[in-house]
């Protein structure tokens with residue numbers, strides 16, 4: 001089975017060194033959604049794959065590191081693309097949730113998303 005939980009966050013970023021001086025080379029902001037999927041067999045006693053309360057706790061920590069920040073300054077994130085935000089989240093959640101199967105980061109207002117299948 002697969003359980004899914006998501007958060008939203010708002011953050012600023014810029015993508016320097018773009019070809020043709022694209023507008024996103026300048027600092028601007030987005031609302032992001034970040035969704036994780038965790039696979040596993042439900043425990044026969046608890047009836048859950050993992051406690052969604054634990055997932056909520058881990059996602060709140062992750063959100064704290066991203067929300068209302070300049071993503072270019074977030075340590076360990078690298079160039080703030082959707083791809084690197086997915087990787088950043090996966091690196092922080094993997095050890096705690098070995099069944100982590102997918103991280104999806106989207107910018108709904110732009111119709112853009114990256115899906116990282118682990």
Ligand SMILES: Nc1nc2c(c(=O)[nH]1)N=C([C@H](O)[C@H](O)COP(=O)(O)OP(=O)(O)OP(=O)(O)O)CN2
Pocket residue numbers: 015023024028029030080081082083109110112
């Ligand atoms: N492979 C990727 N390509 C691009 C990424 C990315 O994360 N991965 N990111 C960008 C820009 O950051 C992104 O497209 C946003 O650019 P922006 O100009 O801000 O987008 P919009 O104008 O469409 O969005 P608004 O919210 O309306 O400003 C580019 N490529």
Ligand SMILES: [Zn+2]
Pocket residue numbers: 013024028029030
């Ligand atoms: Zn952008």
